Amino acid sequence: MSAKSNTITVANENSSNDFGLEKGLKTAIVTAIDSLTVNTDEYLALNKYEVDEANAHIELIDNPSEEEFLKLVRVCPAALYKIDAEGKQSFDYAGCLECGTCRIACGDTIIAKWENPQPTMGIIYRYG
Amino acid sequence: MADFDAIVVGSGCAGAVAAHELASAQKNTLVIERGERNGAKNMSGGRLYTHSLAAVFPEYKTEAPLERRIAHERLSFITDDACTTVDFSSGQMLVPNSDSYSVLRAEFDEWLSSKAESAGAEYINGIAVEGLLKDDSGRVIGVRAGDDEISADIVILADGVNSLLSKEAVGFKAPLPSTMAVGIKQVIELPEAVISDRLLSQDGDGAAWLFVGDATHGHIGGGFMYTNRASISLGLVATISDLFTAKRPIYQMLEDLKAHSAVAPLIKGGKVVEHSGHMVPEGGLKMMPPLTADGVMLAGESAMMCINLGYMVRGMDYAIAAGMHAGRAAAAALNKGDTSAAGLADYQKALEDSFVLQDLRQFSGFPHFMESTTRLFKEYPQMLSDVMNTLFVVDGRPVAPLKKSLKPIVKQVGLINMLKDVRGGIKAL
Numbered sequence: 001m002s003a004k005s006n007t008i009t010v011a012n013e014n015s016s017n018d019f020g021l022e023k024g025l026k027t028a029i030v031t032a033i034d035s036l037t038v039n040t041d042e043y044l045a046l047n048k049y050e051v052d053e054a055n056a057h058i059e060l061i062d063n064p065s066e067e068e069f070l071k072l073v074r075v076c077p078a079a080l081y082k083i084d085a086e087g088k089q090s091f092d093y094a095g096c097l098e099c100g101t102c103r104i105a106c107g108d109t110i111i112a113k114w115e116n117p118q119p120t121m122g123i124i125y126r127y128g
Numbered sequence: 129m130a131d132f133d134a135i136v137v138g139s140g141c142a143g144a145v146a147a148h149e150l151a152s153a154q155k156n157t158l159v160i161e162r163g164e165r166n167g168a169k170n171m172s173g174g175r176l177y178t179h180s181l182a183a184v185f186p187e188y189k190t191e192a193p194l195e196r197r198i199a200h201e202r203l204s205f206i207t208d209d210a211c212t213t214v215d216f217s218s219g220q221m222l223v224p225n226s227d228s229y230s231v232l233r234a235e236f237d238e239w240l241s242s243k244a245e246s247a248g249a250e251y252i253n254g255i256a257v258e259g260l261l262k263d264d265s266g267r268v269i270g271v272r273a274g275d276d277e278i279s280a281d282i283v284i285l286a287d288g289v290n291s292l293l294s295k296e297a298v299g300f301k302a303p304l305p306s307t308m309a310v311g312i313k314q315v316i317e318l319p320e321a322v323i324s325d326r327l328l329s330q331d332g333d334g335a336a337w338l339f340v341g342d343a344t345h346g347h348i349g350g351g352f353m354y355t356n357r358a359s360i361s362l363g364l365v366a367t368i369s370d371l372f373t374a375k376r377p378i379y380q381m382l383e384d385l386k387a388h389s390a391v392a393p394l395i396k397g398g399k400v401v402e403h404s405g406h407m408v409p410e411g412g413l414k415m416m417p418p419l420t421a422d423g424v425m426l427a428g429e430s431a432m433m434c435i436n437l438g439y440m441v442r443g444m445d446y447a448i449a450a451g452m453h454a455g456r457a458a459a460a461a462l463n464k465g466d467t468s469a470a471g472l473a474d475y476q477k478a479l480e481d482s483f484v485l486q487d488l489r490q491f492s493g494f495p496h497f498m499e500s501t502t503r504l505f506k507e508y509p510q511m512l513s514d515v516m517n518t519l520f521v522v523d524g525r526p527v528a529p530l531k532k533s534l535k536p537i538v539k540q541v542g543l544i545n546m547l548k549d550v551r552g553g554i555k556a557l
């Protein structure tokens with residue numbers, strides 16, 4: 001996996017700690033998540049994967065709600081769900097750790113499909 | 129006639145042991161594991177209580193890839209800049225089969241599966257079971273994997289916490305995010321001697337260390353550290369639903385923990401070699417699905433057999449014991465020629481008689497306690513830090529009587545609340 005720059009750089013350190021969801025989406029994203037100092041992609045680059053370029057084993061519904069998507073931003077240990085400063089969402093299954101957390105968090109809302117990767121594909125832990 | 133006597137889905141702790149027991153009883157056994165190597169998909173914090181391994185493999189001490197014996201138990205309550213620690217060690221912790229070892233699953237699971245294979249179990253690796261075969265009566269009669277359909281008189285689901293099959297097998301719906309935690313971990317390499325020195329450990333020994341409070345920035349969960357031989361496993365476990373309102377994503381919490389003044393010196397100069405994630409069931413007995421149906425049984429975390437007490441996560445020893453009982457009960461049912469739910473009833477009974485279901489019953493109130501006692505993660509670590517600062521910080525100002533200094537600290541939480549929480553905690557344990 002190539003290390004990409006982290007796109008969740010949303011921050012407004014002076015904003016209140018309350019969620020601003022009702023204040024409109026833009027504000028919500030800006031206040032909902034602190035600025036990040038970690039680039040998880042660099043860690044994922046240390047892992048061993050057999051990436052299946054042809055098949056996405058996890059798929060989202062079209063136009064997922066901002067509120068649900070933000071849950072995934074917070075819980076995915078691989079930081080694969082991202083929202084940039086403009087509020088644009090992205091998801092990349094390639095670094096998936098196959099933990100299933102997104103399935104449990106949003107399986108009946110915005111996760112449309114969660115399957116095990118195709119034979120021999122996906123994460124290969126060398127330590128575990 | 130079915131293709132196999134038994135099919136075991138998954139070769140983690142429960143599956144490999146179940147397959148070992150079946151094959152040892154001369155049953156024609158197939159294990160299907162989606163990892164190309166056994167263990168390739170698995171992660172745990174990494175501390176195995178050995179008692180249940182000893183029951184199946186008495187020779188484990190010399191054979192199993194154990195990392196370090198855990199000789200130090202540490203529990204720290206941390207705020208952003210303080211750390212109050214209980215450090216416990218005892219002779220009793222070191223008595224064989226009451227002891228525990230750190231393990232790394234890639235290697236450990238490979239060894240476990242080698243035991244099943246030497247007993248005669250066949251393996252298919254690199255393919256996930258996608259569905260179950262059922263007859264008209266709804267009885268499970270085999271599995272579907274890729275284009276293959278393979279039949280068996282009994283199917284054991286040992287496919288772990290993220291089982292995609294338990295719904296089809298026993299009607300288990302995906303658990304709620306409030307009953308599951310996400311675990312994140314990094315393996316950080318360091319020279320063996322450095323680890324021993326930093327953790328004040330003898331050669332071959334090491335420490336288990338849990339962090340409550342700022343590790344999850346006040347959210348329900350905690351940090352953990354286990355010493356391996358030449359690496360440190362450092363991570364976090366946090367309740368999924370509670371993270372929904374967190375200001376920081378879980379991976380940032382881990383990065384913050386690594387930078388905490390109590391943790392940073394431990395891992396200084398270390399090299400991250402792996403970043404992993406896995407879930408932990410924490411709903412206890414109340415979230416457990418039925419353990420059997422006609423032609424099928426569940427063992428280990430596919431049946432949510434795990435406890436997370438904050439100061440201790442246990443699942444591997446339950447999975448090993450459940451795998452053992454499942455394998456034995458399945459072999460007995462095959463001998464009788466009855467693998468219906470009724471024919472498998474001895475499995476449930478064996479677990480009821482063992483520590484597995486007795487522990488899960490004992491701790492069944494604990495998930496609620498953790499959930500409803502959020503003070504554990506914010507107020508109490510802060511209170512401890514305030515008390516310790518009062519005791520230990522000397523700045524030249526006249527010292528006030530202890531009672532007077534403590535009063536405002538205790539008042540923040542309130543004596544009644546504290547008593548309530550202590551009582552709740554004792555009741556739940």
Ligand SMILES: Cc1cc2nc3c(=O)[nH]c(=O)nc-3n(C[C@H](O)[C@H](O)[C@H](O)COP(=O)(O)OP(=O)(O)OC[C@H]3O[C@@H](n4cnc5c(N)ncnc54)[C@H](O)[C@@H]3O)c2cc1C
Nearest residue numbers: 138140141142162172173175257288311428429443444447
């Ligand atoms: C962060 C963290 C810390 C933990 N710390 C500890 C600890 O210190 N001590 C402890 O005792 N426990 C700990 N646990 C819990 C422990 O890891 C589990 O309880 C234990 O691994 C469960 O064993 P199992 O055999 O049920 O499942 P697993 O070990 O997960 O095995 C399931 C197997 O099934 C395979 N599989 C899944 N689906 C399929 C399919 N469809 N087809 C084929 N194969 C499939 C998987 O690849 C896997 O090999 C921790 C867990 C986590 C996440």
Ligand code: SF4
Nearest residue numbers: 076096097099100102
């Ligand atoms: S399965 Fe786990 S690692 Fe993969 S996308 Fe979902 S939450 Fe992230």
